[in-house]
Amino acid sequence: MKNNENKLSHDTKGELSGVLVVVEHVGAEVSPSSLQLTGKGRELADQINKKLMTVLIGENEESLNKMTADLISHGADIVYISQHKELAEYTTLPYVRVVADLIKDIKPEIVLFSASTSGRDMAPRIAARIQTGLTADCTNLVIDDFDDPISKNKYQKVLFQIRPAFGGDVMATIVSPDHYPQMATVRRNVFEVPPEDKSRKGEIIKFESNITGPDLCLSIEEIIRQTKKTVDLKKARIIVSGGRGLYKQSEKGFKLIKELADLLGGEVGASRGAVDSGWIDHGHQVGQTGQTVKPEVYIACGISGAVQHIAGMSGAKMIIAINKDSNASIFRYADYGLTEDVFEVLPKMIEYLKKEKNIEN
């Protein structure tokens, strides 16, 4: 990339400003994922002894002011505000213009986005405009030194971007040591919302971007947020989940899972494999692209245990795995296991519970 004028070398790293968090919001509420990123961003900024900056984009002055205060009390040193009538709702090109212009201007060392549908829409485009690296859907971020085994260069305090890879069987650590800013989108709920400190002081900087005609070639006609479809698995005490292992008779498999969940007073979950195969609605999906759950008991039926799935359910107090394949990764996370055919176990488990509860068949 030596021809690239935007490239910042490691030697000039000292001149870079700190960590920038691109904030998402609905109305006047900063989204929880952005507050979580503000917390993590604060930590990273302290580790590199630089400032935590956030950028707020929107239309309504009152909402922007309210959120500015929220960001400062959650750890931001500087809040950049871009206010424009064309920025009321997220649309790709205007938002990309605003964030890319700001990055070129303030030259941050690290830029963090939420791995949401808008974060994952704008971040790659911004990375391509700035010509820097981007790691998607990180589940952890760590500052550490990196000794490059190939070039023998030593890099101090680079961002280790950690994410599930290859369908979630493994975790990969990604670095981008020669390009700045180091950018990542981060999965929601992997970091905590930091405690609020209303006495914190911060700087507010308003800036303007030149949003041009071609940026406005698409517009939002309507936004519809459904309330029902997604099953709220977060509050469930017991979750019985099905995965790709049910492929032989998926319909019957999920019927059995529902029956077992009902008997236990629990909810039905699913792995991405099952959802992608169309066996069950996405609203039931547990894992990286689904819900993060913390039930008392999680019963995984025919789930292999990809890291993305584990990321969504490893907070369960107890994990029970039912899987014919005794080598399945799920058994590394489970407390109890049955290495038997799900289609044999589930009916017998249901029968056992009915007997215990004196329910007639």
Next chain:
Amino acid sequence: MIVLVKQVPDPSKKVGMTEQGTVDRTKSLPIMNPFDAFALEAALSIKDKYGGKITVLSMGPPKADEVLREAITLGADEGVLLSDRKMAASDTLATAFTLSKAIEKIGDFSFIFCGMQAIDGDTAQVGPQIAERLNIPQVTFVEEINFNEDMTATFKRVIEGGHEIVKSNLPITECPMLITITNTAKKPRLPKITGKFKAKKAKIPVWGVKDIEPDENQHDKFGMSGSPTRVKKIERPNSGKEPCRVMEDGNVEEKIESLMEHSKINSLSTD
């Protein structure tokens, strides 16, 4: 129309690890990235109604021509494969650069379709990065496309907890764009016998770096040298837990019984 497809390892097969701790890709049988099948279907539906030509484009090893033939079986008109050792170890930025160079060579298009993400990398980055490189608008995570009388288009885009309707303000003939398609979109069709015959006969050109970028000074933008990101390490995570207690004694009924007794889930459910 151009449809981007990727050959990925079959997720229902276990990923093997080599002794060096990297993923052993030689063991898994490849398939067409499932999201790309939905992208192809979106293009085919438009072709059914309005006509047009569909070119499928893939970057990968020589055997990735299999997915291009699969796309032709389903109704695509032609395929182009980008395959060159200089393209190996590309991250998303270098991949997007390579694909956009090939798209420029293919020429005019009204739409580029891709799957919302590939199931091996899960990044969802290459599409938007191509759109940026080609300086065209993008609509990501699209479930449905409709055309209005004035030939503007509306897109139903999946967002958190719902969807939004995005409208193009110009007729699509005046505004080429890149669309990424979700797996909640219209289900991919089944292949036809005639398609299989056509795919078997199809000649699929293989383009290398020299074919899409004659300027050798630009060749460091391909492959590893064009990739800002590096994989530092890959590891199987250690759960750090006590080993799982697998019920081993007796028949299935007895195993279930001891599972129930050990885990005490029955008492929990009746609290």
